[in-house]
Each structure stands twice: as structure tokens, then as C-alpha cells.
Amino acid sequence: MDLNMLINFSYVISAVMFILGLKMLSSPATARKGNMISAIGMLLAICAALISQGIDYKWILLGMAIGGGVGFAAAKLVAMTAMPEMVAIFNGFGGAASLLLAWFEYSGKYQGIMSASTFTAFVLVLSVFIGGMTFTGSMVAYGKLSEKISGKPYLFAGQHIVNSVILITTVILGALFVLNSGAGNSYFLILIAIALVFGVLSVIPIGGADMPVVIALLNSYSGLAACAAGFVIHNNILIVAGALVGASGIILTRIMCKAMNRSLANVLFSGFGSAKTSKAGKDAGDQGEVKPATQEDVYYILEAADSVAFVPGYGLAVAQAQHQVRELGEILEENGTDVQYAIHPVAGRMPGHMNVLLAEANVPYDQLIEMDEINPNMETVDVAVVIGANDVVNPAALDDESSPIYGMPIIEVHRAKTVIVLKRSMNPGFAGIENALFFNDNTRMFFGDAKASITGLIAEFKG
Amino acid sequence: MTPEVLIQPDITPVFLTFVLVLAIFLGFELISKVPSTLHTPLMSGSNAISGITLVGAIASLQIGQSTLGIILGTAAVTLATINVVGGYVVTDRMLGMFKKKEGGK
Numbered sequence: 001m002d003l004n005m006l007i008n009f010s011y012v013i014s015a016v017m018f019i020l021g022l023k024m025l026s027s028p029a030t031a032r033k034g035n036m037i038s039a040i041g042m043l044l045a046i047c048a049a050l051i052s053q054g055i056d057y058k059w060i061l062l063g064m065a066i067g068g069g070v071g072f073a074a075a076k077l078v079a080m081t082a083m084p085e086m087v088a089i090f091n092g093f094g095g096a097a098s099l100l101l102a103w104f105e106y107s108g109k110y111q112g113i114m115s116a117s118t119f120t121a122f123v124l125v126l127s128v129f130i131g132g133m134t135f136t137g138s139m140v141a142y143g144k145l146s147e148k149i150s151g152k153p154y155l156f157a158g159q160h161i162v163n164s165v166i167l168i169t170t171v172i173l174g175a176l177f178v179l180n181s182g183a184g185n186s187y188f189l190i191l192i193a194i195a196l197v198f199g200v201l202s203v204i205p206i207g208g209a210d211m212p213v214v215i216a217l218l219n220s221y222s223g224l225a226a227c228a229a230g231f232v233i234h235n236n237i238l239i240v241a242g243a244l245v246g247a248s249g250i251i252l253t254r255i256m257c258k259a260m261n262r263s264l265a266n267v268l269f270s271g272f273g274s275a276k277t278s279k280a281g282k283d284a285g286d287q288g289e290v291k292p293a294t295q296e297d298v299y300y301i302l303e304a305a306d307s308v309a310f311v312p313g314y315g316l317a318v319a320q321a322q323h324q325v326r327e328l329g330e331i332l333e334e335n336g337t338d339v340q341y342a343i344h345p346v347a348g349r350m351p352g353h354m355n356v357l358l359a360e361a362n363v364p365y366d367q368l369i370e371m372d373e374i375n376p377n378m379e380t381v382d383v384a385v386v387i388g389a390n391d392v393v394n395p396a397a398l399d400d401e402s403s404p405i406y407g408m409p410i411i412e413v414h415r416a417k418t419v420i421v422l423k424r425s426m427n428p429g430f431a432g433i434e435n436a437l438f439f440n441d442n443t444r445m446f447f448g449d450a451k452a453s454i455t456g457l458i459a460e461f462k463g
Numbered sequence: 464m465t466p467e468v469l470i471q472p473d474i475t476p477v478f479l480t481f482v483l484v485l486a487i488f489l490g491f492e493l494i495s496k497v498p499s500t501l502h503t504p505l506m507s508g509s510n511a512i513s514g515i516t517l518v519g520a521i522a523s524l525q526i527g528q529s530t531l532g533i534i535l536g537t538a539a540v541t542l543a544t545i546n547v548v549g550g551y552v553v554t555d556r557m558l559g560m561f562k563k564k565e566g567g568k
Contacts, residue, residue: 007522011518018512019489019493021508022490022493022494022497022508023493023496025497025501025504025505025508026493026496026497026498027498028498028500028501028558028561028563029563031501031504031558031561032555032558032559032561035504035508035551035554035555035558036555038508038511038512038551039511039551039555042511042512042514042515042547042551045515045518046517046518046521046547048518049517049518049519049521049522050521052521052522054525054526055521055522055524055525055526056524056525056526056527056528056533056536059524059533059536059537059540060520060521060524060536060537060540062537063520063536063537063538063539063540063541063544064517064540064541064544066541066544067540067541067542067543067544067545067547067548068544068545068548070541070545070549071544071545071546071547071548071549071550071552072548072549072552074545074549074553075548075549075550075551075552075553075556076552076556078553080557080560083503083507083553083557086507086549086553087503087506087507087510090507090510090545090546090549090550091510091513093514093542093543093545093546094510094513094514094516094542094543094546096538096542097514097516097517097520097539097542097543097546098516100520100535100536100538100539100542101516101519101520101523101535101536101539103535104520104523104524104532104535104536104539105523107529107531107532107535108523108528108529108532119476215506216506219506219509219510219513222510222513223509223512223513225513225516226513226515226516227483229516229519230479230519231476231479231483233519233522233523234475234479235518235519235522236479236482237515237518238515238516238518238519239479239482239483239486240482240486241512241513241515242513242515243483243486243487243489243490244486244489244490244493244494244509244512245490245509245510245512245513246487246490247486247487247488247489247490247491247493247494248490248494248505248506248509249506249509250491251491251494251495252494252502252505252506255499255502343499345499350502350503350506351499351502351503351505351506352499352500352501352502352503352504352505352506353503355499355500355501355502355503356503356504356557356560359557359560359561359562360560362560362562364562364563364564365500365561365562365563366563366564367564368500370499
């Protein structure tokens with residue numbers, strides 16, 4: 001068996017291990033082992049690649065040492081609340097790596113040396129374009145998530161026209177490049193530049209609350225970029241692994257869109273939540289009064305409750321209050337109260353964000369309830385405690401057809417016997433929409449920083 | 464003349480597309496079974512898998528590159544390694560936190 005065949009058979013085994021790893025991710029009990037199997041599969045593929053003939057070890061090992069060090073440190077140091085930023089930046093690196101690999105292949109093999117086949121020229125264009133826009137798009141998403149740039153949607157006049165012109169230019173340049181059998185070096189470089197600009201333009205109009213969709217979509221792109229790069233270098237394992245990631249991102253994107261009752265096109269192009277302030281101002285006046293509650297009031301309500309459901313949102317991540325929430329939950333359980341955590345699919349800034357935060361605080365995963373599971377039983381919940389969530393519990397989504405979030409499935413806390421809303425102030429949430437829940441008869445507003453508020457409650461229970 | 468030489472140039476794109484299509488369908492089947500609790504580890508784990516570009520970059524970085532080639536190739540290896548190592552390590556860290564209720568079954 002020659003060396004090449006050995007390498008390629010190793011790739012087959014790696015692919016099987018990636019698939020097994022993903023399969024084991026279907027239950028929290030086996031997930032960690034699955035991740036380990038996937039990692040071993042990757043290690044095998046890397047080792048197999050390293051025995052290829054005539055490769056330049058000096059530069060490869062240098063790159064691996066730097067990348068390994070940076071990746072390891074980042075993974076160990078990142079706070080769980082910062083996971084969305086971390087995933088965004090990794091998506092970007094994945095895209096950039098595929099762009100660089102395609103560029104490397106082009107500059108070394110095809111540029112002025114030999115003509116590429118039409119197919120190869122086509123996949124070269126695909127990998128630099130998808131890779132490039134994934135890179136800059138992810139960097140913008142990272143900036144928005146880490147609040148280095150404003151999370152607000154950024155819109156300018158003629159945005160759709162500019163984007164259309166860019167796409168048409170890309171198609172024309174791409175076609176010219178392909179028809180010239182990859183001989184047009186300047187076309188290639190312009191395509192890279194356009195891809196980088198397009199990535200920025202396509203993510204900048206998207207608001208903070210829509211980030212779960214964007215991250216999932218960029219995740220998918222990073223996989224597809226790897227796939228395209230696999231076509232460029234005729235490598236099966238890149239195609240298989242890239243396709244698995246691409247499929248995963250697409251499914252998550254679809255779940256997120258469904259959880260917001262919006263089409264992908266609407267998320268990407270509408271600049272949601274940018275022009276809603278006038279409406280919010282008008283509504284606020286005629287909805288009745290807000291009933292604030294003191295720490296003591298909340299204590300008595302919780303103390304008497306038989307069942308409590310915590311409904312966390314992005315505000316929980318901002319306040320970093322997950323450990324306090326868990327402590328309060330445990331105190332309530334000791335007090336004989338049934339405690340659940342109800343999680344909306346788009347709560348937070350990425351799919352599954354709240355689950356990870358609560359897992360970090362040692363909340364057992366069997367206490368986390370999905371939206372569809374808790375809604376039918378909402379009447380039996382004595383107290384729903386909303387912590388830093390807003391739009392995902394806004395009843396306007398059910399009954400107000402004029403509301404921009406009308407039709408979005410929500411956690412129907414307004415049907416619980418009592419609702420306590422922990423909130424910093426009366427400012428509307430990220431989507432900029434006034435929330436009728438806050439004015440309901442059975443709602444009490446508990447103003448203040450979530451972490452400080454809950455710490456106060458814990459002290460009250462202990463004292 | 465071996466059959467390989469005869470077939471390879473034309474069949475490669477078809478063969479690779481075949482692999483792609485099957486892998487996408489397999490991906491859909493696998494991922495739709497992942498519960499929403501694990502969506503964040505799924506994303507960071509798939510970040511790691513998309514670092515597979517590393518394998519391609521290693522195999523392509525042959526001796527005797529131009530300066531531009533060395534820069535591009537080494538940068539690709541570096542970024543993809545960050546993805547692979549960072550992705551798997553952070554996913555492991557996260558999944559280690561998911562626990563069942565103590566005393567529960």
C-alpha cells in the first residue's frame with residue numbers, strides 16, 4: 001500500500017469519528033465523550049497529513065505551535081458569558097483559513113504557471129468568496145457581540161442597491177475568471193477584496209438580538225468555505241467535515257428563524273428594531289401602571305410559592321448573575337418549592353447560550369425546560385421570575401398584530417399566577433419594543449441590577 | 464495504461480460532488496437530533512471540525528514555495544490550528560459543566 005493510500009484511508013477513519021462524535025452529541029450524557037472522539041479523529045487526520053511527502057515542516061510546525069498556543073489559551077481563559085464572541089471569532093478564522101488555502105493554491109499552482117480547469121477555477125472563486133465574507137462578517141459580529149462596536153443595526157440609504165451591485169460584480173468577475181481558466185490574477189485579487197467588503201456590509205445592518213441567527217449562519221459558511229477549499233485541493237476529508245459543519249449551521253439557522261417567526265431574508269435585510277421608537281412612545285401612555293415591588297415583597301411572594309419558573313434572557317449574561325440564580329433556586333427547593341428554568345430558543349446571543357450559563361452555575365440540565373414544554377403548564381406555575389428577558393416574554397407577539405414581533409412564539413409567563421420581572425429600568429429590550437407584560441395586573445417589577453437583586457433575596461432567605 | 468489515469472481527470476468533480484451531497488444529508492440527519500440544550504457546544508464543536516482546513520493546508524505546503532506562498536500557507540495553518548485546538552478544548556470545558564441532578568437517576 002503506498003503512502004498516499006494510507007493517508008486517504010486514515011481520512012476515512014477520521015470522517016467516521018467525526019460522524020460518531022456528532023451522533024453522541026444527541027444527549028448531554030454522552031456529549032463529552034463524543035467531542036473527545038471527534039478530537040481524536042481530527043488528530044488522526046492531522047497526523048496522516050503530516051506524513052505527506054515533501055512538505056515544509058519548518059513552517060507547518062511554526063504555524064501549528066502558534067495556533068495551538070493561542071487556541072488553547074483562548075479556550076481556557078474565555079468566560080462562559082463570552083461564548084458568543086468566541087464562536088464568532090472562530091467562525092471568522094475558519095473562513096480566513098479557507099480563503100488563505102485557496103489563495104495559496106492559486107498563487108503556487110495556477111497563477112501564470114498552468115491553466116486551471118473550469119471546475120477548479122469555479123471552486124477557487126467559491127472558496128475565496130465564502131471564506132472572505134465569513135471572515136469579515138464574523139469580525140463584525142464579534143465586534144457587535146463584545147460591544148466594541150454598537151450592537152444597533154446600521155443602515156444607510158441605498159444599502160440594498162450597493163449589496164446588489166456587489167453581488168452582480170462578483171458574478172461577472174467570477175465568470176471572467178472561470179472563463180479565462182483562472183489566468184486573471186487581477187480578477188482574483190479584486191474578488192478577494194470584494195468578498196471582504198461584502199462580509200462587513202452584510203452583517204453591519206443586523207441588530208444585537210438577531211445575532212443567534214447570524215452566528216449560526218456564519219458557522220454554516222465557515223463549513224461551506226472548508227468544503228469549497230476541499231474541492232480546490234481535491235481532498236475528501238475537507239469536503240465531508242465541511243459539509244457536516246455546513247449542515248449543522250443551516251439547521252441551527254432554521255431553528256433560530258422559526259423561534260422568531262421570521263424568514264432568513266427578513267433577518268438579514270430588514271434592519272429589525274431600528275425604526276420602532278416612535279411606536280413605543282405612543283403605546284406607553286395607555287397601558288396602565290407599572291407596579292414596582294421591594295425586595296421584601298418579592299421575598300414573601302417567593303417564600304409562599306409552590307412552583308417557580310425562572311425565565312432567563314440576555315440580561316442574565318450581562319449581569320453575570322447565573323450563580324446567584326442557582327443559589328436562590330436551591331434555597332427555594334429546600335423550602336419545598338418546585339423550581340424550573342424555562343429557556344426560549346433565542347434567549348441570549350447564540351443558540352443554547354442560556355443553557356451553557358446555567359450549566360456553568362451547576363444547574364442540572366434536567367431542570368431546564370424548553371418553551372414548548374412549559375407553555376401548556378403555565379397556569380400551574382405560581383411565580384414566573386423573568387431575569388433580563390424581554391422580547392421572548394412579550395405577550396404582544398400573541399395578540400398585537402401591529403407589533404413587529406407579532407407571531408413569534410414566546411414563553412407565556414403572563415399566564416402564570418404571578419410574574420416578577422427583574423429589570424434595570426423601564427428601557428425596552430434590544431428590539432426596541434414596549435412590553436405590555438410590565439403593565440399587567442399580575443406583574444411586579446423588581447428594579448435593579450439582577451445580580452444585586454438576587455443576592456439581596458438570598459440574604460433575606462438566609463436571614 | 465491503468466484505468467486510474469483514464470478516468471481521473473473527468474470523474475474527480477463528479478466524485479467529489481457525490482461525497483458532498485451524501486455528507487450534507489448525513490449532516491442534516493445527525494444535527495437534527497441534537498437537543499437545544501447542547502446547541503452552543505454543537506457550534507463550538509463544529510468550529511473545531513471546520514478547522515479541518517488545517518489538514519488541507521499541511522498537505523499542500525510543499526517545500527520550495529515563494530515568499531507569498533509561505534506567508535499564505537503558514538497563516539492558513541496557524542488560523543486553522545486555532546480553530547481546531549480552541550474549538551475542541553472549549554467544547555470539552557463546556558460539556559464538563561453539564562451535569563444531571565445529584566442523587567437523581
